[in-house]
């Protein structure tokens with residue numbers, strides 16, 4: 189078991205799914221329509237490197253999904269356990285994601301943040317991401 193004060197980063201595995209869903213609830217990450225255990229398992233099956241987790245004292249305390257489609261890259265589900273915030277963990281997760289994406293050849297990275305969440309907005313700005321006000325996001329859920 190690693191030191192709770194120094195979370196380790198590792199890839200998410202199929203047996204982490206319940207703990208990851210619990211982290212997202214604790215972190216009050218806004219629920220999306222693709223957030224069941226089956227959705228997370230589908231992600232891991234498609235890309236075993238897509239889910240980066242931070243583990244401390246045997247607990248999952250941080251997550252980041254790294255999406256790469258060969259054209260653009262997008263980060264999803266950046267979440268840090270409330271008890272581990274403001275210690276640079278989100279920054280560590282994003283830097284790891286950026287490193288992986290650079291190795292894959294990605295050059296343009298997107299992060300979708302909810303504008304009513306000041307911590308999320310402040311985080312991405314502090315991580316060097318530029319807020320685009322000239323674009324809108326269109327979304328459709330398939331049945």
Ligand SMILES: CC(C)(COP(=O)(O)OP(=O)(O)OC[C@H]1O[C@@H](n2cnc3c(N)ncnc32)[C@H](O)[C@@H]1OP(=O)(O)O)[C@@H](O)C(=O)NCCC(=O)NCCS
Pocket residue numbers: 215216217218265266267268269272273274275276277278279280300301302305306307308310311312314
């Ligand atoms: C947003 C979130 C991931 C940040 O995690 P974190 O590990 O606390 O972030 P870090 O410690 O790496 O913060 C780095 C910098 O981001 C900014 N920041 C982070 N949280 C902030 C807050 N609550 N208020 C203001 N600035 C904040 C600061 O500039 C901070 O640097 P500092 O601590 O030296 O001032 C975390 O608050 C969270 O999980 N929130 C709920 C889920 C969510 O909104 N996720 C984002 C989805 S896009």
